[in-house]
Amino acid sequence: MLDPNFARSVVLLCEHSSEGTMGLVINRPTTTLVTSIVELDPPVDAESDLTAWVGGPVETNRAWLITSVDPGTTDRIRLAEGLFLSASPEALRQCLTSSQNPTRCRFMLGYAGWAPGQLESELAASAWLNAPPNLGLIFDTPAERMWEAAIRSLGIDPSSLQMGPGVH
Numbered sequence: 001m002l003d004p005n006f007a008r009s010v011v012l013l014c015e016h017s018s019e020g021t022m023g024l025v026i027n028r029p030t031t032t033l034v035t036s037i038v039e040l041d042p043p044v045d046a047e048s049d050l051t052a053w054v055g056g057p058v059e060t061n062r063a064w065l066i067t068s069v070d071p072g073t074t075d076r077i078r079l080a081e082g083l084f085l086s087a088s089p090e091a092l093r094q095c096l097t098s099s100q101n102p103t104r105c106r107f108m109l110g111y112a113g114w115a116p117g118q119l120e121s122e123l124a125a126s127a128w129l130n131a132p133p134n135l136g137l138i139f140d141t142p143a144e145r146m147w148e149a150a151i152r153s154l155g156i157d158p159s160s161l162q163m164g165p166g167v168h
Helices: 091-099 117-122 135-139 144-150
Strands: 013-016 020-025 029-033 051-054 058-067 076-081 083-086 105-114
Touching: 013 076, 013 083, 058 091, 091 105, 105 117, 135 144
Parallel strands: 051 105
Antiparallel strands: 013 020, 020 105, 029 051, 058 083, 058 105, 076 083
């Protein structure tokens, strides 16, 4: 993708329907501590190194959590085995105070969105490659290596990729 919002991006698709698609870019970390931009009531007593990640260019004032532990909140969505999405303050509190913090939790600002049929068109044009969710990639792979690791997980050498129309 030539769009700087998506060049060498790894996107976790969270919702796909006839109404459109929503995903989170998972390889754009920031150095901003979540505790410096979010205030919970009551405040969290624990120290946390949890940082914010750029989830996409849409609604950048909106936050999402990706976690490997079911937060048990009513709003949570199971994306895959051991992978959950939530936007609740309770889930954020769990991430900030968890002994696993911050390795198995991502605080995402914004999201990526596609209109109905738009993602299908981009896939047909070979703008994206599709792979199943991988917790090791999401939580254990350094952000700067995710794009290449995701492509290699498909058995593809990234240097062999070429721009051009896809096969359908």
